[in-house]
Amino acid sequence: MNKTPVIFIVVIVFLGLNILIGYLAFAEPPDYLINATPESISVYQGNSSSFKLNLTSLRDFESKMMVGIKEAPDGVEISMENDEIQLSNEKNLILKMNVKVDSKAPAGLYDIVIEANGNGLLHSVDLKLNIIGTGQIIVIIQDFWYFPNNLTVRTGSEIIWINRDLVGHTATADNGEFDTNMLQQNQASLSIVFDKVGVYPWFCVPHPQMVGAVKVIE
Ligand SMILES: [Cu+2]
Structure with missing residues (x-):
């Protein structure tokens, strides 16, 4: 017996079902956008x-x-x-x-x-x-990341970085304006005061993929 017609019918039914499912999924647009x-x-x-x-x-x-x-x-x-x-x-x-x-x-x-x-x-x-942020802001270092890693603060604010990881990290300004130096587990940095408007990106010296930035506004 020639199986070609059977395969043909199976393929047609399969394609038809796919088109029907696609239609049901996309034909009705969401009511609220x-x-x-x-x-x-x-x-x-x-x-x-x-x-x-x-x-x-x-x-x-x-x-x-x-x-x-x-x-x-x-x-x-x-x-x-x-x-x-x-x-x-x-x-x-x-x-x-x-x-x-x-x-x-x-x-x-x-x-x-x-x-x-x-x-x-x-x-x-x-x-x-x-x-x-205004006043004193804490940035937590955990799981090889900074929380928050992107923040805006008012001039005169200060940031303290605290390392919660087992390994040592730093928060070092790209432009060299500040550096927490190596922070061991549960060690807090000295507080760093931001009194000049600008954007200050920082990174971690041993793990340069760890990055953050603080934007200082009036
Ligand atoms: Cu690090």
């Missing part, structure tokens, strides 16, 4: 700020939505002035968001996720929150 600006906000440690988020629907839809914060870093409280909004076709909507940053909230760059829920369908928007 929103965009938010600004994409990044900054708040000083121990401060509160309000922001206007500009929400835009990228597709035609009209819906009542519940808006809330899904994820915020420790020591940060975020609330929406209106937690229920009406997002309309192609209209921009301004949403007021209040951000309260505890003085102990760690300085650095964080992701916050805002989630909108309309008729059971979820859509999230990611924003960057830059917590600007």
